[in-house]
Amino acid sequence: MFGTFNSSDVGHALGLIDHSASLLAYTNLTSWQGPAATSAKNRRAQLVGELHNLRVEVYQLRALVEDIEVLAAQLRAGAVL
Amino acid sequence: MSSWLWVRDGETKVDSSQLVSAALDGQKASSLLIDAQVMLQGGAFFTAPLLGSEQWVELMESTLGGEYLALVAELRPLAAAVAQSAGQMATTAGQFATWLGQAALIYASAESGAAQLAALTVALGGTSSLSTPPSTVAGYARLAGDYLSQFLHRSQEAPTLGLEGQAHMQNLAQQLAGGGPGGFTAVAAGAALTWGRVGDLFSSKREGVVIVGPDGTARWSTRSLFMLSTFLPISSSEPAKTKSGRTRDAVRLLTDIRLSSPVSADRANPAKSVLSGFEVLPKTVTPMRASTLLSRIEKSRAASDVGQIQIMKHVNRAGTTSWSVVLSGTQSWLPGAGNPQDMESNLQVVAGQVSDQEVAAAAAMEMAGIRPGDPVEIVGHSQGGAVALALATNPALSKQYNFVSVLTAGSPTGTLRSTRTLPVLNLENLADPVPALDAAASRRGKNTVTAYFDPREIGLNKKLTAHSLGTYVEALRQVEVREGLDPMTKSIEEWQDKRIENMGFTDETASEVIYFDTTRVR
16 A cells, blocks of 8 residues: 555565574574684674564564554545545 | 674684684675665655545545554654664674674684685685686796785785785695695795895805894804804904804994994984993883883884894882883895894794894893893784794793793794793784785694784774784774773783783883894894
8 A cells, every 4th residue: 555665565574684683593603612702692692682673663663554554544445435 | 892803712613614604694684684674765755645636635634634644754764764773784794794704714714724715715705816726836926916916005905815825825835845744834944045145145144143232232143153042242352253264343343233223323423322331221111001012113223234122121119120022023125134134034934943033132132131030021013023932932042031921913923833831912914914924824822812803994094004013003902992892802801911910010110121233244
């Protein structure tokens, strides 16, 4: 209903973000030990945490879009009437 | 968080292939986030397609329509913000992937050699000149020209130049030496001999090195005498006897040195610059920070025929004396130089041989009055760092002096003796090919830390080349600013803590500096 933007797009974006977070979270760094490894693993944990925060924001965006879609449907129904 | 510093120390263990897989995962994550950003961006430009008919206009003016428009107004900035966040995360994930890839290349270069470095570079999506290495020495000469051009013109943008250069050097050394054990050092030793002979032809035969202190006292020694820990005093009444039996007028020799010396306060009247003993020494700041110590090298001056070595004397509140030996990098690149900080010394050092600069530094230490048991640290840039490690790991000197710390910056130290006990910090710029000139990665010891940095990431002055002392000083300063914030700096902080403790530095430590001039006798 929004042309190029609707809740499916947001859902798709959410899937991409989830996939991205999984790739980073589960990438294998087990063989790496030492101070640089500690730094890298901390950095990865920070990245995954930031992606989780982004995910929460995208959920909020999706809820908003869905509200708009419901209202738009009601308006369209009113127009038909 | 630091994204530019890598530390390789005794604790490091890694499978570099695994890091490449992780880097590829990171690249993919970044790509997915870019796709997500593009999708979310659509919401930022959303326009309500509802104002086209009279009925819609009427509906939009209703309560429900007003609510709808309010939600749309809320949608745009939220979608824009979320899309922007996704874009930033894509950038961060991409940087993380680059970071992991860089680590993989550093470790592969250090642990597995040229073939693995080439394979991993290609696996990361790059191209490597190592994939098709030159098959002739002439090919390597052309390659060296390319490297020199990159080094001079865009070295800050070529962060793996040092790693690739090192691998090429390994390949070249194998070709020249038939791949035998110790191949590179044998090649370097041969080159050192040839270089020295060419120098003898250009000027005259080398007959040792003279070291002159600020009070005008002088020592003469040779690489052979150094093996016997012998540094002969020379003065106006005791001319230096050279190997060939010729004698030189010591006064004339010393005057020549003083006249040409960059140290001389008054070149027109060299006698005025000669102090009476070491009682009158320039006071200086105690190098509590490693960057202050390293930047001390800037104070040394040199000419093509005369070099300079600084020795700092520190006395703390308890009266304990400690010393810093400060060594510059290469000053003369042509054969036949009088300054022992030259290419001949470079070749000798990487060949694992005693160099004239090592002889000069050892003589200066004796002349400065360093006593057995006094803590001694050595710092050096480029050749100076290699000589620093050679001195500190020299078995005879280790018995004579209490070496407690070594700092090298941009130095080829891979072929030198390793040390298990001495705290060593090697700093290497990834874009600097000079540490690679020994065709080997720095040795890994229990107390040796090698820190690599990417010059693009630390906002360096673009006028500085990858190898310049200023580049290394700035990198160390940034490590010090990050103190306590980044786990990557832990190893460097530990080295610095040991250094301060071993040197006995306190807030009330007083420091002086002694300058020694050095020149070859020809």
